């Protein structure tokens with residue numbers, strides 16, 4: 001579990017994160033959503049300790065990263081897996097070498113053990129046999145899966161995914177979303193996803209934090225979102241008329257006002 005307690009952060013006298021508190025739960029996909037510039041990336045950097053907040057603190061399973069010394073942070077970082085926006089694979093390394101990298105850096109496993117671990121995580125992301133390929137030889141979706149394999153190879157307790165669907169088609173995005181959701185449950189990780197992909201929000205949003213102009217405007221699940229009356233959230237989510245119509249339909253459906261396909265036909269006559 002990650003607890004965010006009254007975090008604020010500013011640059012050059014301008015507040016960018018304004019007194020945000022939230023609880024990011026274990027075994028769940030916690031999404032940080034919001035328009036461009038709303039503070040999602042700054043928030044994520046405060047969470048993983050890349051930025052020092054001006055006020056407030058972040059607790060990992062009760063331990064405050066804000067007050068941790070360098071050694072404590074180093075140990076914590078080994079429990080954190082990161083999936084970067086562009087996958088951030090090393091182009092000159094094979095898939096296997098990319099996934100093995102954290103094992104080389106942070107463990108004393110022998111080569112046989114490292115091979116076993118790499119093969120185990122590659123199998124988990126459905127990339128068995130891709131060991132010797134180079135990033136340039138695989139698709140964007142496969143690169144993300146290699147990125148996920150590398151992020152989970154040290155069995156992290158916390159997984160951070162920055163825009164995991166950027167550059168992917170909707171079908172491949174769904175595969176990546178489902179994979180993130182599955183491994184989160186399977187390994188009991190606290191997963192934090194920074195996104196503005198509405199499909200992801202609806203698909204994997206167990207706990208959604210909506211950022212607006214640096215503050216937490218709304219919090220809820222993908223089940224709550226459709227009924228939210230928050231004006232800013234609705235403006236953000238239902239930015240197109242098509243989505244607004246879809247929301248109206250879903251609400252009628254949920255209230256039992258649309259019962260059959262024939263009713264739907266009547267309504268659209």
Ligand SMILES: Nc1ncnc2c1ncn2[C@@H]1O[C@H](COP(=O)(O)OP(=O)(O)OP(=O)(O)O)[C@@H](O)[C@H]1O
Pocket residue numbers: 011016034035036037038039040041042043196
């Ligand atoms: N290092 C920095 N120095 C000064 N201002 C910064 C810095 N990093 C971010 N900002 C400002 O903080 C605000 C929030 O930026 P942030 O990158 O968190 O937005 P975001 O919600 O992640 O946007 P996007 O979806 O486009 O990535 C922006 O106005 C940005 O210009």
